[in-house]
Amino acid sequence: MFNDRREPMNGAESLVRSLLASDVEVCFTNPGTSEMHFVAALDHVPGMRSVLALFEGVATGAADGYWRMARKPASTLLHLGPGLANGLANLHNAKKAGSGVVNIVGEHAASHVALDAPLTSDIEGIARPVSHWVRSSSSAVDVGFDAARAVRAARTAPGQVATLILPGDTAWSMGGAVAEALAPHAQPRLDTGLVDQAAQALDGPDSLLLLGGSAMSAQTLELAGQIAAKTGCTLMSEWASARAERGAGRVAMAKVPYPIDLALETLAPYRRIVLVGARAPIGFFAYPGKPARLTHPEAEILELAGAASDLTATLDALVQATGAGGSVAHLAKADLPDLPPLGPLTPDSLAPLIARAIPENAIVVDESITSGRGLGAATTGAAPHSWLNNCGGSIGYGLPVSIGAAIARPDRKVLALISDGSAMYTLQALWTLAREGLDVTVVIFANRSYNILRGELSNVGVQNPGPRAIDMLSLDRPTLGWVDMARGMGVEASRVEDTAAFALALEAGLSTPGPVLIEAVM
Numbered sequence: 001m002f003n004d005r006r007e008p009m010n011g012a013e014s015l016v017r018s019l020l021a022s023d024v025e026v027c028f029t030n031p032g033t034s035e036m037h038f039v040a041a042l043d044h045v046p047g048m049r050s051v052l053a054l055f056e057g058v059a060t061g062a063a064d065g066y067w068r069m070a071r072k073p074a075s076t077l078l079h080l081g082p083g084l085a086n087g088l089a090n091l092h093n094a095k096k097a098g099s100g101v102v103n104i105v106g107e108h109a110a111s112h113v114a115l116d117a118p119l120t121s122d123i124e125g126i127a128r129p130v131s132h133w134v135r136s137s138s139s140a141v142d143v144g145f146d147a148a149r150a151v152r153a154a155r156t157a158p159g160q161v162a163t164l165i166l167p168g169d170t171a172w173s174m175g176g177a178v179a180e181a182l183a184p185h186a187q188p189r190l191d192t193g194l195v196d197q198a199a200q201a202l203d204g205p206d207s208l209l210l211l212g213g214s215a216m217s218a219q220t221l222e223l224a225g226q227i228a229a230k231t232g233c234t235l236m237s238e239w240a241s242a243r244a245e246r247g248a249g250r251v252a253m254a255k256v257p258y259p260i261d262l263a264l265e266t267l268a269p270y271r272r273i274v275l276v277g278a279r280a281p282i283g284f285f286a287y288p289g290k291p292a293r294l295t296h297p298e299a300e301i302l303e304l305a306g307a308a309s310d311l312t313a314t315l316d317a318l319v320q321a322t323g324a325g326g327s328v329a330h331l332a333k334a335d336l337p338d339l340p341p342l343g344p345l346t347p348d349s350l351a352p353l354i355a356r357a358i359p360e361n362a363i364v365v366d367e368s369i370t371s372g373r374g375l376g377a378a379t380t381g382a383a384p385h386s387w388l389n390n391c392g393g394s395i396g397y398g399l400p401v402s403i404g405a406a407i408a409r410p411d412r413k414v415l416a417l418i419s420d421g422s423a424m425y426t427l428q429a430l431w432t433l434a435r436e437g438l439d440v441t442v443v444i445f446a447n448r449s450y451n452i453l454r455g456e457l458s459n460v461g462v463q464n465p466g467p468r469a470i471d472m473l474s475l476d477r478p479t480l481g482w483v484d485m486a487r488g489m490g491v492e493a494s495r496v497e498d499t500a501a502f503a504l505a506l507e508a509g510l511s512t513p514g515p516v517l518i519e520a521v522m
């Protein structure tokens, strides 16, 4: 009931202290009146780094990026139902990525909810679809323990979204108590029978070991590489990985492609598929006349371990069961693509320039959409790096995730590769990058269109789209002024239009501490 100065404390202070006791030390905030006691508590309690975001989708995406690189949750502070609702799309992405996040959402005092004041809403109802765990604190005495439970939920493998709703009276009333951290929930047990079946199935080039989630770490990839070397199976990853360790010295593999026809063609040869941390591949969307399941109809699919399992232990067991212990994984060699000729910026000319520029140990946040289609192959032999994808398909994830990644790992350079349409969803992130002085180089692929959707028009069967349909996918009326927008939020920026200027700007950006934006006009 007392803080470290032996003074009684309110619920809000016990919340901040309990989060810290559970090793949550960053809070991405966009507060309002109902969260003022929490904000005030940040002043009394040292240790919680508070980062202001000017849109809640930036705060929630930043928490996602933080988890991916810190492997522990950050908190968000959101203003009642509408503030939470503004953060939903990136909570959806965090949930799909298996990221642990602790949302603190302010609520009116119980007596006030009954009056239906303007900001009253069904916060639990808004939270539930994007949260694995939701709870409203009922008194100041409970807040600390509720916080410890929220963190335990967020830490539940592979990482979960937990939402704790904090009514105003539970925050301001005295009687708060600091709770100790709770031990995390156990991971699912490894099924040794399934390990033996998987070892049988992986045999020759028509068998596939499909990896996802935490199986994309450098160590687990090496185990998978040993299994491939021994059994002759192919390795592949899901179409998107929350975090994949890539580059020279790492086990390289293709991913299931996004375009439906290419995905079907890529997966057609495999008759036995073992899933480790991955789901059986399905189409991103349903397309007329095309199958939803992307694997061959006769393929046998064995789910060895889901994303919540200990995938290092799983792959270790599979190495033993396949007798791959003495085998040597094939590692990507350091190998940079040639410089492209001097000329315009296209996906093909950008990919080698980016591959050559990736700094050792960089974090690459990829929301490049169609402009990045050449990046996978070009960067296989680049300097070792972590590659972060959007696993939930809701665009506007990249700039916010870059904030969280940079805060989690200030020792590493972040390269954010963001297409212009996607960047516009959460461009307020630029202001937070500037305010916090984060070491992020942002490349905006300014193709001035929703280019991917032009292809999708024909994929869904629309032949010869008319000018009005094309107009709905065009961002050139007026063109977006990225240099002005970035400078207006305190980020230094330049515009480049050819390969030579891009290479120079990228090198300069990556060697300058703090945020820089490059508008690459395509």
Ligand SMILES: Cc1ncc(C[n+]2csc(CCOP(=O)(O)OP(=O)(O)O)c2C)c(N)n1
Pocket (backbone or CB within 6 Å): 089, 368, 369, 370, 371, 393, 394, 395, 419, 420, 421, 422, 423, 447, 449, 450, 451, 452, 453
């Ligand atoms: C929240 C959300 N709204 C809309 C979409 C639909 N959508 C998918 S891709 C896309 C356009 C992407 O454009 P851009 O980022 O410029 O990349 P490009 O296709 O030009 O490479 C849109 C609007 C989405 N995925 N998520």
